[in-house]
Amino acid sequence: MPPAAETVRDEVDGEEAADGAPGAPRAPRRPTVVGPLSAALLGAVLFCLATRLSGSHPFGPMTRNVVDLGQQYLPYHAYWRSFLLGETRGDAFLNWNSGFGANFLGDIGTYLSSPFSLLVVLFPADRIELALYVVTAVKIAAAAAAMALLLLRLRPGPWPVAAVLGTAYALSGWTFGSGADVPMWLDGLVAFPLLCLVGEWARAGRRPVLGPLVVALAWTANFYTAYMATVGAAVVLAVRLLTADETAGARQRLVGALRAARAVLIGVGLAAPLVVVVFLATRVADPTPETTFAPAAWTDLVARLLPATESVDSPALFIGTPALALALTLPFHRAVPPRVRAGWSAAVVLVALSLQWEPTHLLWHAGASPNGNPYRQAFVLCGLLLIAAWFSAAPGMPRPAALLAGGALLGLLAWAAQGSPDIDGWTYPVLAVSAVLALAAAVLLTLPDGRIPARVLPVLAVTLLVVAQAGETAVTGKRIEEQQREKLASSPRVGPWHTAVADAVARADGWPRHRTEPGEVPGGNDVLLVGGQGADYYSSLTSEVTAGTLASLGFGYYAKGRHPVTLDNPVTDALFSIATRVRSRPTEPVRRDAAPRASVSVTTTPVPPLVTVRAPDRRGTRPGDSAFAEQERLLGAEVYELPPVTRTGRTLTARCPAGSQVWFWAPEYKGAAALLGEWSVDFDGRPPAVRAPMQALGTVPASGDVRVELTPEARPRLPRRPVGCLLQDRLDSAVRQLTATGATRVHTTGHTVTAELPQGSQGFAVLAVPRVSGWRCAAGAAEPRPARAYEGLVAVPLDGRASTVTCSFQPPGLRLGGAVGLAALLALAATGVLHRRSRR
Incomplete structure (x- = not known):
């Protein structure tokens, strides 16, 4: 080994000398800390x-809220902050704000259960973007630290190199291209090296209690x-069992593997109350359309190892040219035992191949090919x-032959990536500069002692690295x-x-009266961002019942049904007890480099209470072949005229009562629609991803003639009855009837609703909440039972004797998960006791 490499090893790996030892040189701190x-x-x-170089917030004017970062994670963290500070109407079981009532514990486990998310309480409500950015940065820092610690535990070596490689892991192309936009995935980035450490403890028979706690x-x-990280940690453990100790027998290796399996089983069991x-x-x-896995072109896969490449259709594998070059030298580094070289090289190649084969693709994703990034x-x-880079760097700088071989492989990969659409104009220039600096660092470590002191060479080399x-x-x-920003x-x-809007909502809020x-x-x-109780809800767990019920009533959605959006319609406002509606219009164009501004107005209309009483014979009898008919069936009254529509080219004609309001329902239509003499209204139907909501086009003129002009962007697909004319007097009468027979008082807690009803109520008490799994209800003093459904909403049968109804929500799986968690806790305690006895 070159003298300079020996020096850097001596300086960075030595334990601190005993305090006060005469003549003992001052040694650095423990490498596993620094x-x-x-x-x-x-x-x-x-x-x-x-972030600063890209001009993005908080270090620049440009928004970072790309796709789900702005539509899911930012709002969820805003609501999480309010929840932790006790400012929400719901509790850990139920979110009253979203989707007219949603399973919040499921969303907590999906988006918010990371301990890093607790940091949002340290920021004011109007700095939630900064809070989420800090959470992201802290997760990245934790991932870097965890990987550096793992490397130093796998094999002693220079801590500065471990620190650089840990940073390379935390700031890989995957982090910039996926993790930073989906902050919840960054917890898996932190988990992978920690779970590898659990494998190391299991292999050595150490920390049998801490290991399962880390898994949990x-x-x-x-x-x-975490599932993906667990699979990856199993690969690492397998390589370690086969290569770390050549003297270990098959029994020792099997025992180590069983200890690791025990840690995983107990840890997952401890997490079961949330996971189940x-x-x-x-x-x-709500199910998303099935996807068929198509492997990326090998040219694109190789290109993603290089800097400044971005795509959701190929794996983000950039780790930095110096780190990649070190990894490529491992097969040729003779200072590394052959078994270690073969084991880690095989692991890298096999895992890379597994990304491209459908059976192993499904294994990585727990049997379900994901929509979006595969x-x-x-x-x-x-x-x-x-x-692999660490095992090549830890014994000292690879010899020139290994460096040349690794460099040749790097050059071959860079050449093979030519022509890939993922290559950016910055890719090869940045690659060249980084390679030159890395080569200079390698040369410094091979220089003989001369005018430059031997202790300075390693410092210069690490600086260049x-x-x-x-x-x-x-x-x-x-x-x-x-x-x-350009593509998405x-x-x-x-x-x-x-x-x-948040201020207007806070002033007008009347929950649970309406x-x-x-x-x-x-x-x-x-x-979630501004408060209130509406239909808008975007979650991977959006119930099929919620999505289907709202879509059938004319609501629109994004994300293939998992993002229902508001519908500004007086009938659905009556159905869901929306008395106060906030409307806002931008006062200037909405831009990516500025915070948006708008004028806000508030309107209030009479609506029935949150709980109404429906007699079985009050349901509408009109066939449910349109959203208009579905609204009437749920309302129990016919409030629309549904005229026959004649279509001539791009013009729809019909006749309706004068003064009625024309509504156009065409969920798959993309383009504009305009009532003669009125402003045009845009529709954005793009099946199956986007469903356009029902919208008002204007008022029927005195002649009664309805003429709708369409300006489609493609061949329009319209339902059989796309036009409905709303008669306000009929709706007012229906609202008065439901109000007169509905609840006289409604009280809510975090996940419970109690309503007082008029004496002698018969039929069904209907709670204006989608009947998702987990609702249990009771009339009077009866035993709670799973709620019934009334046109998709929560319902309780009434026999005329009960004057109150109570409905409560409990997330499905909570009891089963709790039982599994308790069993895992007992197993953990038993493991700890047995370990202490064996040590004695």
Whole structure:
């Protein structure tokens, strides 16, 4: 080994000398402390630097709220902050704000159960974007620290290199392209090295209690990516069992594997109270269209190893040119035992191949091919590449032959990536600069003693390595953010528009006497951001009942049904007890580089209470072949005229009562529609992803002639009855009837509704909440039973004797998960007791 490499090993690996030892040189701190801390600091700084270079908030004017970051994670963290501070109407079981009542414990387990999410309480409500950014940065720092710690535990080596490689893992292309936009996945990034540590403890027979607790924490934080991390950790454990100790027998290896399996089983069991709830919620979630896995072109896969590349159709594998070069030298590094070289090289190749084969693709994703990004497990391969890089770097700088071989492989990969559409104009220039700096660092470590002191050479080499890795990472992060802004839809920053609507909602809120609908604001999950109780809801767990019921009533949706949106319609307002509606209009164009502003208005109309009484014979008899008829069936009265429609080219003609309001329902229609003499209204139907909501076109003239002009963007697909004319006097009469026979008083707690009814009520008490799994109800003093459904809403049969009804929601799976969790806790306690006895 070159003298300089020996020096850096001596300086960074030595334990601290005994205090006061005469003549003892001052040794550095423990590498397993300073290495992870350095990685965490470097990772957070580089992430912020990449954001600054891209001009994104909070270091620039541009929004970071790309797709789900703005539509899901930002609103959820805003609501989470309010929930933790006791400012919400619901509790951990039920979210009253979204989707007219949604399973909140399932959403907690999907989006918010990470301990890092608790940081949002440290920020004011109007700084929720900054709070989420800090949460993201802290997760990245934790991932860097965890990987650096793992590397130093796998094999002693120079802590500065471990810190750099830990940072490379935390700021891989996967992090910039996927994790930073879906912050919940970053918990899997943290979990992978921690679960690998659990495997190391199991192999050595250490920490039998802490290991399951780490597994439980990982699976509780985000079980989806924790599953992938667990599969990846199993690969790492298998390689370690086969390569770490050549003297170990088959029995020792089997015992180590069984200890690891025990830790995983107990840990997952401890997380079961949340995991089971989420699992059962996914079973009843609105199904997304099945997807067929198509492997990425190998040219694109290779290109994603290079800097400044971005795509959702290929795996993000960038880890930095210096780190990749080190990984590629491992097969040729003679200072590393052959078994270790073969084991880690085989693991990297096999995992890379598993990304491209459908059976193993399904294994990585727990049997279900995901919609959208099919390479969500790519962070595991990034981790394996960095472990390979560490095993090549830890024994000292590879010899020139190994460096040349690794460099040749790197050059071959760069050449093979030519022609890939993922290659950016920055890719090859950044790659070249980083490679030159990494080569300079290698040369410094091979220089003989001369004018430059031997202790200075390692410092200069590490400095060049940090500059090469850090500069390339920052530029890659900048370019990925910029490319995403160009390719993907984004929401504007939270600003005065949201604040104005939130203030209006807070002043008008009358829950539970009635709902307050905040209307549309930029972004998604509006009620989570600004308050109120509306239809808007975007979750992977959106119930099929909720999506189907609202769609049948004329509501629109995005995300293939999992994002229902508000419907500004007086009939559905009556059905869901929406008395107060906030409407807002932008006062200036909505831009990506500025916070949006709008004028806000509030209107209030009489509506029935949250709980109404429906006699069985009060249901509408009109066939349910349109959203208009479905509304009438649920209302129990015919309030629309549904005229025959004649279609001539792009013109629809019909006749309706003068003064009635014309409504147009065409969920698959994309284009504009205009009533003669009125403003045109835009529809954005794009099946199966987007369903256009029903909208008002104007008032029927005195002649009674209805003429609707269509301006479609494609061949229009219209339902049989796309036009309904609403007669306000009929609706007013229906509202008065439902109010007179409905609840006289409604009281709600976190997940319970109690309503007092007029004496002698018969038929059904209907709660204006979708009948999702978990609702149990009782009339009077009867035993609670699973709620009945009335046209998709929660219903309780009445026999004329009960004057109260009570409905309560409990997330399905909570009892089963609790039982499994208790059993796992007992198993953990028994494991701890047996371990202590064996040590004695």
